[in-house]
Amino acid sequence: MTVRGRPRRLASLGAAVAVLLGLLGAYAATGAPAQAATSQFRGVNWADARDNFLYDENVPIGLSKSDNYATTYTKSTAILKGFQNLGSNTIRFGINPQTTSSSWWGSLTAAYDAANALGMNVMIAPWPPTGGRISDMNAFYTMWDTVIAKYGTNSRFYFDIVNEPWGYSATELTNLAAAFLQRYSSIPRGRIVVPGLYSDIDLCAVGSDTRLNGTLLSIHMYTLGGETHPTEADWVNSFKARLCGHADRAVLTEFGVPMNTGVNYNGPRDGNNNVSYFYALTDTVRELGMGSLLWTGVKDTNQTQGPGPCFNASCAITSLTGSGTNLSLTVTNQSGLDRVRHGWGLDGTQSPTPTGSANVLRGAGSNRCLDVPGAATTNGTQLTIWDCTGGTNQRWTTLPNGALQVYGNKCLDVPGHATAPGTRVQIWDCNGGANQQWNLNSNGTIVGRESGLCLDVTGAATANSTPVELWNCTGGSNQKWARQ
Structure with a gap:
C-alpha cells in the first residue's frame, strides 16, 4: 500500500x-x-x-x-x-x-x-x-x-x-x-x-x-x-x-x-x-x-x-x-x-463438496486404471496406469470446480501450470487452481481446462506403471477413459 x-x-x-x-x-x-x-x-x-x-x-x-x-x-x-x-x-x-x-x-x-x-x-x-x-x-x-x-x-x-x-x-x-x-x-x-x-x-x-x-x-x-x-x-x-x-x-x-x-x-x-x-x-x-x-x-x-x-x-x-x-x-x-x-471461495470449508460418488477411471486402450503408485499421498507423486483394484488410490471424485479428487484432499494436478505436451500429471493438495480443473467429455476424453490437452497414456502402452501425461488430443483409445 x-x-x-x-x-x-x-x-x-x-x-x-x-x-x-x-x-x-x-x-x-x-x-x-x-x-x-x-x-x-x-x-x-x-x-x-x-x-x-x-x-x-x-x-x-x-x-x-x-x-x-x-x-x-x-x-x-x-x-x-x-x-x-x-x-x-x-x-x-x-x-x-x-x-x-x-x-x-x-x-x-x-x-x-x-x-x-x-x-x-x-x-x-x-x-x-x-x-x-x-x-x-x-x-x-x-x-x-x-x-x-x-x-x-x-x-x-x-x-x-x-x-x-x-x-x-x-x-x-x-x-x-x-x-x-x-x-x-x-x-x-x-x-x-x-x-x-x-x-x-x-x-x-x-x-x-x-x-x-x-x-x-x-x-x-x-x-x-x-x-x-x-x-x-x-x-x-x-x-x-x-x-x-x-x-x-x-x-x-x-x-x-x-x-x-x-x-x-x-x-x-x-x-x-x-x-x-x-x-x-x-x-x-x-x-x-x-x-x-x-x-x-x-x-x-x-x-x-x-x-x-x-x-x-x-x-x-x-x-x-x-x-x-x-x-x-x-x-x-x-x-x-x-x-x-x-x-477465496471457501465460506467455511476449504474443500468443495464432491458431486457424485468416487469412481475408477479405466483406460479404453489399456483396460487399466488411473492409479496413484503405491497408494502414496505425497504431493508430486506422478500417476500411472495399473490393474483396476478399486483401491482408494484409484477412486476419483468430481468436484464442482472440475477437479478430480483422490483420498478426499488430493487432486489430479499439472505441475507448475505447464501447458506443454509430455508433461507428467501428479497429485497435489486441492487448491482450486486452473491446473487442477478438467473437462470430462462425452467422448471419454479428459481435457485440462488450462492446457487444452488430453489426459494420455504415454505411447499408447498398456503395461502396468506406464506414465500418464498431457498430450495433444488425437482421439486415440489411449486418451479415452470410462468412469466405473
Missing part, C-alpha cells in the same frame, strides 16, 4: 487516483473483464513490523535477524501454519537489495523454505523505499539474480517485479517489465508478476502490451487517495474498470481494511465506505475467479499503529502470540476473515 508509513505521498497518490477516476468511463468501454484463472492464489502478505518500505533488511513479523536458519525455520513454520488455518495457501514477502546482500538472507530463506515445505505458493516482491522508483538498477538486478538463482527452478515461487512502482510512465513501466522478462527468460512467464501502473492500481498498459503476454498482473486497491463510494456496486465498478479487461491474468496482491475497530464486515453492504469496499472486492474476486492476498497477515501484539490508514497493526487479520519458537496466531476480526474467505 503506497501510504503505509509514507504519508508524504498521499497528495501525489490522490492526484493519480483522481486522474484514474477521470478515465474510468473510457476504460469501461473495453467491456467486462475476462474470467480469471488465478484463483489458486489465496493468501496474505507477511510484512516487516515497520512496513516494507525500508533502507535495511526486511524481517517479517515474528522473526529476528539474530535467529539462525534452524530457529527461523521453526518460527516460520508455526506462523505459516497459522496462515494456513485461515485458508491461505500463498504467502507474499517483501524484500530489498539490503536483504539479499546481508547475512540475514541465509536465515530468511528458511521462511521461504518452510512455506515451500508446507505446500504453499511463495511470492517475492521488492519494495523501493524512495518514492516507488528503483534508484539503483544494478543493485535491483543483483538482488533478483540472488533470488532467482536460488528459487528460479521451483514452481511454487512467483516473482513480483517491483511493488507499487511510482512515478513511471506507461512506457517506462512496460519497458522495465519487458527487460526483466528478457533477463530472466528461463523463468516461465506464468511465474512472473507484472505490477500495474500508478502504484499497482491500473492494469490497462501492462495488460495490453503484447511483450508481457503470459505473465500474471498485480493490482492493489485501498480506500485511499480520496476515493469513496456510498455503495458496494460503485466500488465494484471502480475495481473492474481498473482491471481494464485483464482479469484473466490478474491477482489482487494487496487490499485491506482496519481490523481493529470492531466493524462488522458481515453487516449491511452499503453506507460505510470500508464495508462497501470490502464487500465489493471479495465479491468481485470470487465472481471473476481471481486470486487475492490480504494486507496484512499478522501484527505483533507490541506493535503500535503507524501513520498510514492501513498500517500493519491496524489491518492485520491476526495477532502474533507466544514467545521464542512457541508461536501462534489469533484472529483479530472474524467478520473480516469471513469476507476474505468468501473471496
Whole structure:
C-alpha cells in the first residue's frame, strides 16, 4: 500500500487516483473483464513490523535477524501454519537489495523454505523505499539474480517485479517489465508478476502490451487517495474498470481494511465506505475467479499503529502470540476473515463438496486404471496406469470446480501450470487452481481446462506403471477413459 508509513505521498497518490477516476468511463468501454484463472492464489502478505518500505533488511513479523536458519525455520513454520488455518495457501514477502546482500538472507530463506515445505505458493516482491522508483538498477538486478538463482527452478515461487512502482510512465513501466522478462527468460512467464501502473492500481498498459503476454498482473486497491463510494456496486465498478479487461491474468496482491475497530464486515453492504469496499472486492474476486492476498497477515501484539490508514497493526487479520519458537496466531476480526474467505471461495470449508460418488477411471486402450503408485499421498507423486483394484488410490471424485479428487484432499494436478505436451500429471493438495480443473467429455476424453490437452497414456502402452501425461488430443483409445 503506497501510504503505509509514507504519508508524504498521499497528495501525489490522490492526484493519480483522481486522474484514474477521470478515465474510468473510457476504460469501461473495453467491456467486462475476462474470467480469471488465478484463483489458486489465496493468501496474505507477511510484512516487516515497520512496513516494507525500508533502507535495511526486511524481517517479517515474528522473526529476528539474530535467529539462525534452524530457529527461523521453526518460527516460520508455526506462523505459516497459522496462515494456513485461515485458508491461505500463498504467502507474499517483501524484500530489498539490503536483504539479499546481508547475512540475514541465509536465515530468511528458511521462511521461504518452510512455506515451500508446507505446500504453499511463495511470492517475492521488492519494495523501493524512495518514492516507488528503483534508484539503483544494478543493485535491483543483483538482488533478483540472488533470488532467482536460488528459487528460479521451483514452481511454487512467483516473482513480483517491483511493488507499487511510482512515478513511471506507461512506457517506462512496460519497458522495465519487458527487460526483466528478457533477463530472466528461463523463468516461465506464468511465474512472473507484472505490477500495474500508478502504484499497482491500473492494469490497462501492462495488460495490453503484447511483450508481457503470459505473465500474471498485480493490482492493489485501498480506500485511499480520496476515493469513496456510498455503495458496494460503485466500488465494484471502480475495481473492474481498473482491471481494464485483464482479469484473466490478474491477482489482487494487496487490499485491506482496519481490523481493529470492531466493524462488522458481515453487516449491511452499503453506507460505510470500508464495508462497501470490502464487500465489493471479495465479491468481485470470487465472481471473476481471481486470486487475492490480504494486507496484512499478522501484527505483533507490541506493535503500535503507524501513520498510514492501513498500517500493519491496524489491518492485520491476526495477532502474533507466544514467545521464542512457541508461536501462534489469533484472529483479530472474524467478520473480516469471513469476507476474505468468501473471496477465496471457501465460506467455511476449504474443500468443495464432491458431486457424485468416487469412481475408477479405466483406460479404453489399456483396460487399466488411473492409479496413484503405491497408494502414496505425497504431493508430486506422478500417476500411472495399473490393474483396476478399486483401491482408494484409484477412486476419483468430481468436484464442482472440475477437479478430480483422490483420498478426499488430493487432486489430479499439472505441475507448475505447464501447458506443454509430455508433461507428467501428479497429485497435489486441492487448491482450486486452473491446473487442477478438467473437462470430462462425452467422448471419454479428459481435457485440462488450462492446457487444452488430453489426459494420455504415454505411447499408447498398456503395461502396468506406464506414465500418464498431457498430450495433444488425437482421439486415440489411449486418451479415452470410462468412469466405473
